Amino acid sequence: MPAYLLLLEPSPNRVYREVAPTLVAEEARRLLSVVTGATVEVEPTQRAGAHYLGVELTEPLDAVGFQALSSLSGVYAIFTAEGELLRPVAAERVDRYPSDLLTIQKYQGKTNEQLTRTLLNLTAAVSAHPQRLLDGTLTVLDPMCGRGTTLNLALTYGLNVTGIDLDKRDFEEYERFLKTWLRQHRYKHTADSGSLRTSGRHRGRRFDVTVAPTKEEFKQGDVQRITYLNTDTTDLDGLLKPRQFDVLVTDSPYGVQHGSHGDRIARNPLELLEDALPGWVPLLRRGGALGMAYNRHVASPDQLGELLEGHGLAVVGDPADETFRHRVDASIDRDLIFATRPD
Incomplete structure (x- = not known):
């Protein structure tokens, strides 16, 4: 039984x-x-x-x-x-914030929040420190975060998270949403936005939030931090410190018009990943893990596996395994792939 x-x-x-x-x-x-x-x-x-x-x-x-x-x-x-x-x-969830942080946003092309949770859980599971998912110390990066489903899930878990996306509209919509949500729920927080610059060079914009579930925790410094960089994910030099993230989770470009904008659909997904991975991999800690959702119609498992291993990652399991493969619509045959940084 x-x-x-x-x-x-x-x-x-x-x-x-x-x-x-x-x-x-x-x-x-x-x-x-x-x-x-x-x-x-x-x-x-x-x-x-x-x-x-x-x-x-x-x-x-x-x-x-x-x-x-x-x-x-x-x-x-x-x-x-x-x-x-x-x-x-009675369930003992690690969630520190209400579920409407994940469910209230509705827009075309939004990644299913249940799938996002599956992706984060499984990526943490193949990392060197899966327990950090549950004790609040896992650090998360989504380098193509769109309107922030991954960011909201990480915050729900009580984790620190950084997101990156070039699309100005997605950045502005997420900033507007999170500020409104925090204010309506009366959480003690700070929220700052401004220009993103390095060595006098304008790189985009940034949005930084510090928040805690209670005023007491906020005063004691027991807080969660969200950073959203509105910049080119293929050009991260000087923006983030190396080896600061335990997991990298993202929905890779599906190569179709599916509620996204700009660079995420204008370029071949494999070419975009080829350009982005040299900047992403150094951000992972030793034993860190990458988990990615992708469209088999535009990238085969073997192609994606070879690409990840060519950039120093070790693919977990057989990329051609179909355990997580499922249809989204006629143009998207979605699957998941996982890899770790061994060095």
């Missing part, structure tokens, strides 16, 4: 709702196994006509392990089975 039964939250996106159980099952196997050291079995099951994911472990979950279980993407409720009855178990 499974130790836990997970009821998944229905995604508003019908296509994603159909593939979510498969994605969450593999997410659970990978994240829980590295956090707990146990062997993890996850299987779909039914009770009274409702669909669940049954989770069985060779070792009981400790507090950290249960936090990891609670933080899986799409988990709506957790139960233990007692014969034919289910007993609800």
Whole structure:
């Protein structure tokens, strides 16, 4: 009998709702196994006509392990089975801010927030320090952050995060949204924006936020920091210190007009990554990890794997594995790839 039964939250996106159980099952196997050291079995099951994911472990979950279980993407409720009855178990999520930080923004081309959580969880899982995802010390970079789904998720987890994007409209929309959200929720914070310059050269704009869930934590310096650089992700020299991020997570260009602007669709995605990776890789710490969503229609797994390894990263697993492959629409055949920085 499974130790836990997970009821998944229905995604508003019908296509994603159909593939979510498969994605969450593999997410659970990978994240829980590295956090707990146990062997993890996850299987779909039914009770009274409702669909669940049954989770069985060779070792009981400790507090950290249960936090990891609670933080899986799409988990709506957790139960233990007692014969034919289910007993609800209160989740212990690491989230420090309300979920509407992730869900309230609606715009064409927005990355599904459940997929973003899967990507962040799995990237942390292949890094040298997966526990930092749960204790608030993981540092996150999204070098093509758009309107900030990754930034908002990292903030929700209580993590420090930096985003980069060249699109001026996305930058301005994110700045407007976050300032409004923080003000409406009455969080103690500072928010500063201004020109981004190095050695007298104008490089774009920057937006910096410091915030805490409570006034007491803010006064004590127990804060989260968000930095958004509105600049060219292929030209980062002098803007960020090397080896300061544990994970790099991003939605790579899909090569189609899909709610994005400017450089993210105007260039061949592989060419963009070829130009960007020399600036990205040095920003990862030793043992840091990269996790990327990409479109198989414009980049094959082998091409992307060779590109990452050519820039000093070690691809995790077989790039051609189809565990995370799923259709978004007729033009986007989405998959995930992971790599680590071994040096």
